[in-house]
Amino acid sequence: MTYRYYQEVIKGKSPKKAPTYIEEEKKSVWVCDVCGYTYEGDLPEGFICPICGVDETHFQKQ
Numbered sequence: 001m002t003y004r005y006y007q008e009v010i011k012g013k014s015p016k017k018a019p020t021y022i023e024e025e026k027k028s029v030w031v032c033d034v035c036g037y038t039y040e041g042d043l044p045e046g047f048i049c050p051i052c053g054v055d056e057t058h059f060q061k062q
């Protein structure tokens with residue numbers, strides 16, 4: 001049995017209560033190490049903190 005079969009056939013028959021929202025939890029969160037500003041999602045290249053103005057090298061992935 002392949003994982004894909006499991007996902008499509010077996011999980012497909014599981015109750016609707018299955019936590020499908022888990023996908024959202026995978027979103028990256030970046031935190032500015034200078035001011036604490038947080039950015040959700042993939043940090044764009046050349047991103048500048050809107051609060052304190054430092055570049056993306058000051059953002060730490062959570």
Ligand SMILES: [Zn+2]
Nearest residue numbers: 032035049052
């Ligand atoms: Zn900042």
